[in-house]
Amino acid sequence: MANKAILCVDDEPMVLTALRDQIGHRFGDAYRYELAEGVDEAWETIEELDREGVEIAVIISDWLMPGIKGDEFLLEVYLRFPQIVNIMLTGHADKVAIERARRYANLHAYIPKPWERDTIIAAIESGLEKARQHPANEAAGISQRQNDE
Amino acid sequence: MTDRPDSILVVDDIPTNIRVLVELLSQSGFKVAVAKSGKNALEIIDRHPPNLILLDIMMPEMDGFEICRRLKTNPHTQDIPVVFMSALDDTVDKVKGLEIGAVDYITKPIVCEEALARIRVHLQLQKSKLRLVEEEKMAALGRLVAGVAHEINTPIGAIQASISNITAAIQESIQQLPQVLQQLTSEQSIAFFQLVDLVRQPKPMGSWNEERQFKRSLKQSLAAKGIAEAEVLAALLSQAIAPSDLDSIEAAIAPLLETPNPVFTVKTAANFAIVQNNSENIQIAVERASKIVFALRSYARQSPLAEMVSASVTDGIETVLAIYQNQLKRGIEQIKNYQPISNIPCYPDELMQVWSNLISNAIQAMNYRGKLTIAVAQKDDRIVVEIGDTGPGIPPEIQAKIFEPFFTTKPLGEGSGLGLSIVRQIIERHRGQIDFCSQPGHTRFSVWLPANDKGYAN
Numbered sequence: 001m002a003n004k005a006i007l008c009v010d011d012e013p014m015v016l017t018a019l020r021d022q023i024g025h026r027f028g029d030a031y032r033y034e035l036a037e038g039v040d041e042a043w044e045t046i047e048e049l050d051r052e053g054v055e056i057a058v059i060i061s062d063w064l065m066p067g068i069k070g071d072e073f074l075l076e077v078y079l080r081f082p083q084i085v086n087i088m089l090t091g092h093a094d095k096v097a098i099e100r101a102r103r104y105a106n107l108h109a110y111i112p113k114p115w116e117r118d119t120i121i122a123a124i125e126s127g128l129e130k131a132r133q134h135p136a137n138e139a140a141g142i143s144q145r146q147n148d149e
Numbered sequence: 150m151t152d153r154p155d156s157i158l159v160v161d162d163i164p165t166n167i168r169v170l171v172e173l174l175s176q177s178g179f180k181v182a183v184a185k186s187g188k189n190a191l192e193i194i195d196r197h198p199p200n201l202i203l204l205d206i207m208m209p210e211m212d213g214f215e216i217c218r219r220l221k222t223n224p225h226t227q228d229i230p231v232v233f234m235s236a237l238d239d240t241v242d243k244v245k246g247l248e249i250g251a252v253d254y255i256t257k258p259i260v261c262e263e264a265l266a267r268i269r270v271h272l273q274l275q276k277s278k279l280r281l282v283e284e285e286k287m288a289a290l291g292r293l294v295a296g297v298a299h300e301i302n303t304p305i306g307a308i309q310a311s312i313s314n315i316t317a318a319i320q321e322s323i324q325q326l327p328q329v330l331q332q333l334t335s336e337q338s339i340a341f342f343q344l345v346d347l348v349r350q351p352k353p354m355g356s357w358n359e360e361r362q363f364k365r366s367l368k369q370s371l372a373a374k375g376i377a378e379a380e381v382l383a384a385l386l387s388q389a390i391a392p393s394d395l396d397s398i399e400a401a402i403a404p405l406l407e408t409p410n411p412v413f414t415v416k417t418a419a420n421f422a423i424v425q426n427n428s429e430n431i432q433i434a435v436e437r438a439s440k441i442v443f444a445l446r447s448y449a450r451q452s453p454l455a456e457m458v459s460a461s462v463t464d465g466i467e468t469v470l471a472i473y474q475n476q477l478k479r480g481i482e483q484i485k486n487y488q489p490i491s492n493i494p495c496y497p498d499e500l501m502q503v504w505s506n507l508i509s510n511a512i513q514a515m516n517y518r519g520k521l522t523i524a525v526a527q528k529d530d531r532i533v534v535e536i537g538d539t540g541p542g543i544p545p546e547i548q549a550k551i552f553e554p555f556f557t558t559k560p561l562g563e564g565s566g567l568g569l570s571i572v573r574q575i576i577e578r579h580r581g582q583i584d585f586c587s588q589p590g591h592t593r594f595s596v597w598l599p600a601n602d603k604g605y606a607n
């Protein structure tokens with residue numbers, strides 16, 4: 001069963017549902033799709049999935065959200081879960097923030113809204129491909145398989 | 150500006166003076182009008198506001214001071230520069246004239262070169278002033294544009310994604326429906342279409358936690374009944390149906406679990422939820438985008454000389470808040486205390502510029518983090534609007550200067566320093582008042598406006 005998840009973080013429910021259907025249509029049962037309306041909710045979800053032993057493969061996050069900006073959130077995510085693929089999907093982000101996320105949060109892709117379906121799918125696929133070669137993930141993959149057995 | 154000649158109104162009751170001035174001004178390329186009394190002058194100014202007024206002081210019935218006073222208290226005419234004409238040695242009159250709002254004086258008998266030079270200077274100053282006011286308006290608009298891009302791109306993104314989802318779902322349905330229906334018994338067909346009806350019910354968006362719990366209990370419940378693929382089914386159903394009674398959902402899908410491929414069957418029905426949910430998404434997104442566009446249009450429409458109209462102050466504030474939404478949501482808590490108030494006679498666009506300035510200053514003062522308090526109330530025959538922030542406060546040494554034109558605390562290029570001076574002008578045009586109290590952690594601007602048009606009677 002799917003023990004990998006893709007997490008979408010945006011303060012607009014309309015973006016979250018549209019994104020989930022879009023990604024779900026491409027990746028089907030291979031992943032769980034989790035939605036969070038803000039950074040606090042995102043962390044709750046991350047902790048919960050972590051407890052259940054579900055590995056988060058990709059996080060797609062907005063930049064401009066109440067409380068904390070996407071680049072700060074992705075930086076924290078990177079510090080704790082360096083193997084997660086980070087994608088920023090946003091209507092507006094300043095160049096400095098994107099650069100900061102690229103440099104310090106290992107941002108895989110920045111996609112401006114409105115976005116094309118193919119663009120976001122391609123970014124997820126290339127991110128997953130890159131993650132597969134990540135040493136931390138190879139190790140995690142092995143231990144995960146052992147857990148499954 | 151236009152190439153049309155500037156128009157000057159000469160107000161004087163002595164024919165010789167009029168003749169000298171008309172000749173001088175016409176020869177210098179100005180368009181000249183003449184009024185021989187105060188009453189006559191006010192009528193002409195009302196119909197064809199000139200670029201500048203040359204005003205004699207000593208006139209029967211209504212003297213120059215009275216005319217000037219009336220012009221300065223009328224929002225339509227208060228910005229027209231007035232130059233008094235006074236006798237050479239009359240210092241008292243000159244000072245009095247300047248005090249009640251004239252920009253300058255020329256002495257009689259007229260010295261042609263000097264009079265022309267002064268008139269040209271004041272016409273030029275007036276144009277520069279108008280240009281600065283316009284630039285300030287554009288700068289304010291520019292600050293909004295970045296935020297508006299985000300506000301508009303989000304619903305457009307949602308619409309675009311929703312359309313791709315609907316297209317994909319319909320395409321799948323066309324392929325899958327015949328296969329699914331072929332495999333179903335008549336009893337299963339009935340259950341299938343009941344499920345289609347169920348997933349097409351509107352589903353509230355936004356309670357993801359609840360949805361996750363729903364998915365989990367559904368999965369556990371299905372797994373406990375020994376149903377394979379419990380998780381996939383739970384995922385499909387929890388996305389398609391609003392959290393509800395597990396038993397009734399299980400009863401609804403029970404006949405479909407007997408089909409050759411239950412997941413495929415349920416998925417085909419759940420595709421209709423995708424069409425439904427994404428259509429609703431588009432509806433919400435369109436409403437959001439329209440709201441922003443409406444807010445911008447109300448903001449950009451400026452007609453300074455129009456009649457006052459009856460409008461809601463609260464609506465104006467809400468429109469401005471809609472425009473600033475993206476700056477507010479970064480880290481600002483909004484506390485609104487709107488008492489019901491009646492519409493007031495006003496220039497709604499200009500008032501929106503006031504709210505926009507005060508709110509934008511508050512946000513910047515707090516550096517995007519803190520509490521923004523907005524209160525609207527009616528006190529006797531006045532409306533009072535209070536806009537408070539929790540920023541560091543206005544330093545006492547600059548408090549006296551903040552309404553002065555060109556005073557700014559912002560870096561070069563970010564503000565002309567005209568924002569609050571224009572705010573005060575607008576409020577004065579409404580016969581209102583503005584003041585503030587400020588200490589570290591608490592700054593509040595209060596705006597009082599007349600609640601009815603008694604204050605506007607001429």
